Every structure is written in structure tokens, then in C-alpha cells.
Amino acid sequence: VRGSFLKRSRRLILGIGDDAACYKPTDGFLPLLTTDLSIEGVHFDRHYATLEQIGYKTLATNLSDIAAMGGIPRYFLLSVAIPPDSQVKEYKRLYRGMKRLAGQWGIVLIGGDTSASPQGLFLNITLVGEVESEVLVSRSGARPGDRIYVTGTLGDAAAGLEILKKKRVKRESKGRSSHLIRRHLLPLPRMEEGRFLASQHLATAMIDLSDGLATDLVHLCEESRVAGEVDLERLPLSRSLRNYCSAEGRPVYPYALSGGEDYELLYTVREGQSRRMETLFRERGFKTTEIGRIVSGRGVWIRTAKGRLPLRVRGFEHFV
């Protein structure tokens, strides 16, 4: 590990090599902390994910959490438990996958733990970010009247996983399925969008989509003590997902509503700010779609041509 990630950060006082790491916080910023497990047979399957992809995705999912707070990622700690009858050297490929993201966002590995694992590969990352107190966006600031937005498109990752499970191949697929597979294996954390929304005080509440729109919108609404209405017709769908569903003869909405691991940002904006936000996003080339609105009460509802129905919360189940 030594080397690549350990490029000297002037603010890093002690990194790997002591009992604990120590850094000098940025003036006026608060620490943000998030942690995520990534377990073979639960979060990934080595039949169709490479070690580089596993490393990348574990770090990406943590980055997505910092993005959802409006924060800037700074440092991470990595715990790895390596299964028997495998070459420790091989696991350097995990770091290679992380290096790409770490370089892109300027984050530094400052600590960790390694161990044998009796069976299967286990990863845990704790990511430390920073945010100004006046910029921090929680899940609890949504108010009735706010518009609900989501970045990117929905349901792609779930479809990508489905394709991988059918094929059980560990390589880039061609054609329409490759986009969906990439969305599952190599999610793009929406760092710039999250930071922009927070620093411009455009988002009143924000969450990243790990469990699926239905589940995560419930989390946001519960923390904000409000209800949400989503317009089914407005859900942003990729051409790849539409093509896949039409070829497979399946409805597209279950993917968009319940598909997990898209790692898009779901956020709310005051009604009077929504046009400004859309304009600013367009200028920056960020993709976002208004999908509904916050109303008073509790629960999450879906509006279709048939009227308003309660949205059954069923997050996309990880493949085990």
C-alpha cells in the first residue's frame, strides 16, 4: 500500500504506521464520517466482479454518502479480510481500483486493518469528509411544497446485476447491456452535484440511492416528518434500461422504483428555487429530473394515470 495513496497531505499529521491516524481539520469545516461493509457473496460475486471493480465500488459507495451531505471527501480507513488459499499480492488489485477514485477526489488512505478471513473476502471502508456547518445537508429538511429531484437515471444498476447473474461472466459486455452492467459494477458517486446543491443552499434534504427509490424516499420523508408523492411518468429511465425491459418483456417501473445501488442523489428543493436549480444544473452539464413533490402527512405515494397509490416499500434485495 505504501506509496500511491500516501502522497503527502500537508494536513495529515500521522497516517498509516501509528496506532491511530491524525489530521489537521480545515478551518471552518466539520468532520463527516461514514462506513460501509462490502462482503463476498452478499455485496459482490467474484464470478463477475474483478478485484479492481470491488475496490472501486466499495470506495464509491462511501463517497456517495459524503456527496449526499454536501461534503468534501478527505481520508479513508480500509479493513480487508482475505480468504485462505489466496495470494495476498493479488489483493493489491483492490487498491488499484480504489486508486482511480482516490486520485480523482484527492482522498488519502490513512489507516486500516488486515486479517485472514476463514471464508470469502470482506472489506470495510470508513470515509472521513468535511463540510461547513452552514452547507451540511441532512435527510430531515424537506418541507411540504418542496419538489423532489433525482440525478441521473433509475434502475440501471439492478438490471445490470440481473444481466451479470444470468451470464456469470467477468468481462465487459457488448451492446445495450454494457451500460447497465457498468452502472452496477462501477457506480459514479455524484460528488460534484452533491457539493454544488449543498454549497448553493439549493437542497433542503438529500440522500443517496443505495436501497432503491421507494426505500430511500421513505427514509428521507420519515426523517423530515413529511410525505412524498412521486409521478410515475416522470421517473428518469435510460435508453438502455428501456431497451432491456422491452427485449425481456418486463415492465420497467419495478427497476426504477425498487432497484438498488444506483448511487444517484435524491433531494428536495424549495418550490421557488427549483427553476434556478435546474438552470444551474443545465449550465454545468449535471443531469437531474423533477419526479414529484413533498406534501404534508406521512408515507410515500405514487401518482399514475389511475390516481394516487401507496408506494410499497420493497428495496432491491442484494443478491443473496
Next chain:
Amino acid sequence: VRGSFLKRSRRLILGIGDDAACYKPTDGFLPLLTTDLSIEGVHFDRHYATLEQIGYKTLATNLSDIAAMGGIPRYFLLSVAIPPDSQVKEYKRLYRGMKRLAGQWGIVLIGGDTSASPQGLFLNITLVGEVESEVLVSRSGARPGDRIYVTGTLGDAAAGLEILKKKRVKRESKGRSSHLIRRHLLPLPRMEEGRFLASQHLATAMIDLSDGLATDLVHLCEESRVAGEVDLERLPLSRSLRNYCSAEGRPVYPYALSGGEDYELLYTVREGQSRRMETLFRERGFKTTEIGRIVSGRGVWIRTAKGRLPLRVRGFEHFV
């Protein structure tokens, strides 16, 4: 989880329930971060450790790392992967074991992740502490002439593990072995000693003993770019360990030199400060023993009646 650990900390801005936790740092303090894995079949065996003991020890080993920096523990993040065919409810016992330590040191659970585990229980804790920059003690400050000290006694935990492995019993043993078993299952992190040594500027370098004296003294000496000499006759040994070794007909020194998981503090003190440190420790009821000195050069040596021999580094192997 909600409840017990989540006693409101005025400085905690966002705890469990958002994408990331956020806290207000103490003025004049720097953040400290450490992370430790605890894996069934590697770090613990449920044949002879209860879930309460496993929870306690995982948090204790992280606390010990903060103690070795001279820091104050504040918050922790807990990742747990639970094996199949087990009751999730049962795992509340992990928290019960942690609660005791968390209460004692005023630390608050601020985040985490839970998952299924395909096999065996996996824990990972990231502990956040704080320390003033002028108090922080690293592994790298030892200089030739410094005296080497260790808190408590050495080798007990390794003997305790040996007894447990022979007996494979999950209960408190009676008689002389119970102290040794407790030392393995319920290590006492030396929080007060570490903080006192650092805040009084008494320790020039410090490390906690997780891998065993031989291995950890090498780490300290390497980081400080010095050599160490340990007097075999001065190693602090408990009466329980002496009795156990004499009953088993085994030499005691391999336990003291290579036995892991004692979680005592190994530290160095300027020669001119050593008497003062000893006096202050005695006044506070802290146990410490001078075991050798730092010299120039590299390597770690053991001084016996036969002269100076290189100390073979062989850390106590975790039981797999």
C-alpha cells in the same frame, strides 16, 4: 441500538440515521482515527467467548489505540455482518458488551453498517478520538538514552487463550486460570495511563501491545530509528502467569516476550524524567515497570545473564 449509546452529545450534530455522521470538534483538539477488524475463527471463537465479551473486546482494542496516542475517545462506527441461521436479536448482546466500555469512557455510537455474512460473525469498529497537537504521542519520538516502560504485566492474555483453547469452555474459570482468561477475553485499555503520560509530556514514544512485546517494540524502534535493549529479568509477570507456567512445566518468557493481545502500553521516557514519571504513577495507583532502554543503532536486543542477544521477532499468532 437506538437509545442506550445515543445519549445526546451536545457536540453531535448528526448521528445514526443520516448518510454520514457529523460532530463539532473540541476547540484546540485534532481528530484521531483508528479501525480494527474482529472476525470469528480468527480473532475470537464463540465456543469460549460470549457475544458480550466479543463486543467488549472489539471496542477495547480500538480504545487501546487511542490510549497509545494520548487521546480521548469520542465516537465510534460499528459494522457487523451476521451469519445465517442466527437471530438478529441475539446480536444485541454485542452492544451490551460495548455499552459497559462506552459508558465508562463517554463514547457514543454515531454510525455503522449491518449486513448478512455468508459464514461467521464479522465486526469492524472505527473509533474517533481527539487530542491536542502538543499532547499527541506517536511511535517515532524515542531517542537513545530513553528508558523503556510497560504498564501492567506481560503474557497473561496469551496464556489465557491457551487455557481457553484447551478447555473450550464458555464460562469463568476458577482459581489461578481465571485471571489469565479474563486478561484474554476482557482486556483493560489503559486509557488513563496513556492520557496522563501524554498530557504530562512524560512519554517520548508510545504503542499499545497487540502483537506482543517483541513485535511491538520493533515497530516503535523502527518508527523512531533507534534500537532497544530489554532486560529479561525485569519483565513484569503476574503471579497467575508464573503459577500457570510452573504447573505446566513451561518457561514463562516466551509468553512475556511474544504473547499477544495484552493491550498494555509500551512507552519511552527521557532518562531525566523517569523517576518523576514513576512517582506520579505510584501516586495514581498506575502500575508500570522499567524494562530496558533505547540505544542508538537498529534492532531489538534482550539482555540476560548470558549477555545481549538479538530478540527474535515472532509475534503471538492469532489462533488460526
